[in-house]
Structures are given as structure tokens and as C-alpha cells.
Amino acid sequence: MEKKSTVWKKLFLSTLSLSMFTFGGGYVIISLMKTKFVDQLHWINEDEMLDMTAIAQSSPGAIAVNGAIVVGYKLAGLPGVLISVLGAILPPMMILSLISLCYDAFISNSAVAAMLKGMESGIGAVIASVVWDMAAGVVKQKSFFSGFIMIVSFLACMVWKVNVIWIILAAAAAGVIRTMWSEKRGRQK
Amino acid sequence: MIYLQLFLSFLQIGAFSFGGGYAAMPLIQAQIVDGHQWLSASEFTNLITISQMTPGPIAVNAATFVGTQIAGPLGAVVATVGCILPSCIFVTGLAYLYTRYRKLDLLQGALGALRPAVVALIAQAGVDILITAFFENGMFELIPGNIQARAIVWFVLGFVLLRKTKLGPVPVMLLCGVLETVASAVLGEM
Numbered sequence: 001m002e003k004k005s006t007v008w009k010k011l012f013l014s015t016l017s018l019s020m021f022t023f024g025g026g027y028v029i030i031s032l033m034k035t036k037f038v039d040q041l042h043w044i045n046e047d048e049m050l051d052m053t054a055i056a057q058s059s060p061g062a063i064a065v066n067g068a069i070v071v072g073y074k075l076a077g078l079p080g081v082l083i084s085v086l087g088a089i090l091p092p093m094m095i096l097s098l099i100s101l102c103y104d105a106f107i108s109n110s111a112v113a114a115m116l117k118g119m120e121s122g123i124g125a126v127i128a129s130v131v132w133d134m135a136a137g138v139v140k141q142k143s144f145f146s147g148f149i150m151i152v153s154f155l156a157c158m159v160w161k162v163n164v165i166w167i168i169l170a171a172a173a174a175g176v177i178r179t180m181w182s183e184k185r186g187r188q189k
Numbered sequence: 190m191i192y193l194q195l196f197l198s199f200l201q202i203g204a205f206s207f208g209g210g211y212a213a214m215p216l217i218q219a220q221i222v223d224g225h226q227w228l229s230a231s232e233f234t235n236l237i238t239i240s241q242m243t244p245g246p247i248a249v250n251a252a253t254f255v256g257t258q259i260a261g262p263l264g265a266v267v268a269t270v271g272c273i274l275p276s277c278i279f280v281t282g283l284a285y286l287y288t289r290y291r292k293l294d295l296l297q298g299a300l301g302a303l304r305p306a307v308v309a310l311i312a313q314a315g316v317d318i319l320i321t322a323f324f325e326n327g328m329f330e331l332i333p334g335n336i337q338a339r340a341i342v343w344f345v346l347g348f349v350l351l352r353k354t355k356l357g358p359v360p361v362m363l364l365c366g367v368l369e370t371v372a373s374a375v376l377g378e379m
Contacts, residue, residue, distance in 0.1 A: 021359055022244045027314035035358050050304040051291070055283045057310065061203050061276030062213070062246030069277060073284040081281055085273060092245020093269060096253035097262065099239055106239075110378075111370055116242055118369025120322040121340045122362035125347030127315035132352075134308045146305045153309035158316060167306055175302025176295055183294065 007076055008083055010041070015068050015087030021123075023116070026063025028123055029088070030056070031130040033071055043075055046137055058168045064088060145178065191260050192267045198225060199252050199271035206248060213248045221251070227259050248272050319344065343368055 014036050022029040030053050037044045044052075052074065056066035065088055072084030099106050106112060138146050149171055156162040198220045206213035214237070221227045228236065240250040252272040256265035290296050321327050322340045343365040350356050350364075 017359065020244050021362055022246075023242075026246060027311050028318075030311065032358055040357075047300075047304065050307050051287065051300050052284075053307045053311070054300070054303040055280060055287060057307065059276060059279045059283060060206060061273065061279070062206075062248050064246045065249065065273050065276050066280045069280040070284045070287075073281055074288065078281070081277060085277060089245070089249055089269060089273060092243065092249045093253045093265065095243050095245070096239070096250050097257055097265060099243065100254050100257045103235065103239070110373075112242075114370040114373045114378075115366040117322075117340070117366075118343055119362045119366035120318065121343035121369070122347045122358075122365030124315060124319040124322050125344050125351060125361060125365070126358040127311065127318065128344075128348055129351040131308065131312045131315055134311065138305045138308055145302070149302055150305035150309050153306040154312055157310060157313045164310060167310065168303065171302045171306035172299040175299040178302065179295055179298025 004076070008079065011072060011075055011080060012083045012087045014041075015072070015084040016090060019064065019068070019088045020091040021119075022064050023119060023123055026056070026067065027127065029064040030067050031127050033067060034130050034134075035126075037071060037075075044071070046134070048074070050134070054168060054172075057164060149174065192264065194225065195256055195260060195264055195268045196271040199248075199268045200274060202248055202251075203272040204275035213246075213251075217248065217251045221255050227255050339369065339372055 014033075018029055018032040018036060021032060030049075034046075034049050038046055038049050052070040053067065055070050056063050059066050065085060068084040068088035069081050072080035072082075074080070076083065135150070138150055153167050153171060156167050157164060202213060202216045202220055206216050218233060222230060222233050236251055236254050237247070239254070240247040243250065249269055249272060252268035253265045256263075256268035260267070291300070320329050322344065323337055324330060325335045325337060346368075347361045347365050350361050351358065
């Protein structure tokens with residue numbers, strides 16, 4: 001890995017710039033961090049990124065902030081946490097401060113509305129592209145278990161509207177039971 | 190002491206909003222509209238609208254907005270720190286355990302099952318965003334007039350650019366935004 005100060009600087013600038021574009025919920029920053037830290041900088045591998053997403057998701061608080069914390073910790077320890085949290089909250093703080101000063105002018109501006117409307121499609125494309133890569137990774141494992149978990153989880157949150165906390169806990173429990181079961185079988189042989 | 194009240198209110202919001210995003214909304218409402226009456230119900234609706242239009246988590250946006258309105262810039266900082274402090278402690282703890290124990294068989298088993306589940310959760314978030322983008326009323330209803338054809342074009346274009354070129358996500362998003370702005374200006378919708 002590169003020099004500490006370079007890592008710190010890149011970490012801060014990355015979370016800062018990514019945070020400016022996290023319209024539409026925490027998973028957007030997860031997708032952006034995946035393209036930045038996994039695909040471009042190669043600081044984290046894809047499995048680790050998914051593990052970190054699970055940590056961010058199953059903790060209290062905003063997923064975007066949690067995601068920044070866990071990536072910051074992985075890359076640079078406690079200083080990394082401070083740096084990436086600062087990067088993640090500065091843009092929304094500054095933008096909201098400005099907007100709370102001139103709310104009426106902002107909300108009725110049609111150019112602002114059109115820009116945001118178009119960016120919504122762009123964000124959708126980014127998430128679709130990231131999911132494409134990740135789902136291809138799961139399919140490549142050729143594991144019935146993984147495919148089953150992926151499909152059931154998707155149905156659970158999309159169709160049956162199950163709270164994500166239960167999906168995370170159920171998937172983790174399924175993994176633990178499967179490991180215990182295969183270890184037990186291994187001993188009996 | 191207004192700063193302490195702001196800090197404690199947003200500390201609770203940060204500590205008890207599991208599941209992110211809209212999960213925090215009822216908590217924020219309970220604290221700042223019903224409890225302290227820092228915002229009226231209509232001001233709260235405005236805050237949600239702003240949060241949807243601007244980047245950043247809704248809880249952080251709410252902390253900045255309410256803090257500024259109630260106690261100025263320092264209020265914004267105090268409320269935001271309160272809101273993210275539980276995350277910092279909890280997530281750092283989990284990250285520590287993860288880096289330390291990730292080689293354990295049982296944790297490996299749990300993580301192995303979590304990964305496909307997380308892919309599904311991200312996919313679901315993407316579908317939600319696309320439904321909002323593609324349909325005028327924000328619901329999956331295939332009625333003429335409800336389908337936003339331009340949004341679908343920008344999506345396909347963005348997806349192809351991301352897959353086939355080296356263009357990063359941020360330029361692609363900005364491009365989609367600019368195209369929509371230009372298109373609605375040219376078509377006289379503004």
C-alpha cells in the first residue's frame with residue numbers, strides 16, 4: 001500500500017467527492033465506494049466490500065456514514081474513521097446549511113429539478129452496473145446455497161417487504177448452521 | 190440548554206435507526222416534531238423533500254437543518270455529531286471484530302451467506318430508484334403518460350457508458366443530469 005499521508009489524502013478526497021453524489025439512499029455510496037476502492041484503487045477486494053456492506057447495514061445509523069466508517073477503519077484504522085466520516089458528512093452539512101438559508105428559491109427552480117431528475121437515472125445506471133458485477137460474482141461460484149440466498153433475499157425485501165435487519169440475521173444464521181452442519185458431517189466420516 | 194437537548198435528541202435518532210434511510214424518518218419526527226416541537230408538521234415535510242433532492246443521509250440532513258434553525262451553525266454541528274456518534278462507536282467495534290476474527294470458520298460461514306443477501310439488498314435499492322425515475326407517480330404502473338421515456342433513455346445510455354467505457358460513475362451521473370436539463374429546456378418544459 002502507498003504512504004500513509006497519501007492514503008489519508010486519497011481517502012478524504014474520495015469520501016468527500018462520493019458523498020456529494022449520494023442522492024437516493026445509502027446504497028448509492030456503497031456502489032460508488034465499490035467502483036472507487038475495489039475497481040479503481042484496488043485497496044479492497046469485492047468480498048471484503050460485501051462484508052463491509054453487511055456491517056454498515058446491520059449497525060444503527062445511516063448506511064452512508066456507516067459505510068464510510070468501516071472502509072476508513074479498514075484502510076487506515078482509527079484516523080481513517082475520522083477522515084472518512086468527515087469526508088462523508090461535510091458535503092450534506094454545507095449543502096443543507098446553504099439551502100436552509102434560501103429554501104424557497106431552491107425548491108421552485110425548474111433547472112435544479114431537471115438536473116436532479118436526470119441524475120436519478122444516472123444513479124440507477126450506476127447501481128445496476130455494480131449489481132451486475134456482484135451478481136455475476138455470486139453466479140460464478142456455482143453454489144446452489146448462494147444463489148438461493150440471493151433470490152430469497154431479493155424477494156423478501158422487494159415483494160414481501162421484510163425488514164432488512166431480519167434478512168441480514170436470517171442469512172447469517174443460515175450460513176452458521178450450514179458451516180456447523182458440514183463440520184459435523186466431516187467429523188463423522 | 191439547547192445544545193445539550195439537540196445533541197441528546199439526535200444521539201437517540203442515530204442510535205435507534207436501524208435499516209437506514211426511511212427507517213430514521215419516524216424517529217426524527219417523534220423527536221423534533223412531536224417531542225420538542227422544533228419543527229411544524231409542514232416544515233418537516235419540507236425537510237423530507239429537501240433531503241430527497243440533496244445528497245447525504247436523511248438523518249444528517251435533518252440534524253443540519255434543525256440545528257441551524259434552532260441554534261445556528263454551532264447547533265448544526267452539535268446535532269450532527271450526536272447523530273453520527275453511535276455509528277462511529279458501533280461500526281468501529283464491528284470493523285475491529287471483523288478484521289480480527291474473519292478467519293474463523295463460523296464467521297466465514299456467516300459472511301459467505303451474507304454476501305449474496307447483500308447483493309440482493311443493493312439490487313432492491315436500485316429497483317426502487319429506477320421505479321421513481323421511470324414512473325411519473327413513483328409507482329410501477331404501465332399507463333401511457335406515467336412512463337418517463339427520457340429517463341429510460343438516460344438510464345440505458347448511462348449503463349452502456351459505464352460498462353463499455355472507462356467513464357466513472359460521477360461523470361455519468363452529471364451527464365444524465367445535464368442531458369435532462371437541456372432536453373427539458375429545448376422542449377420548453379421549463
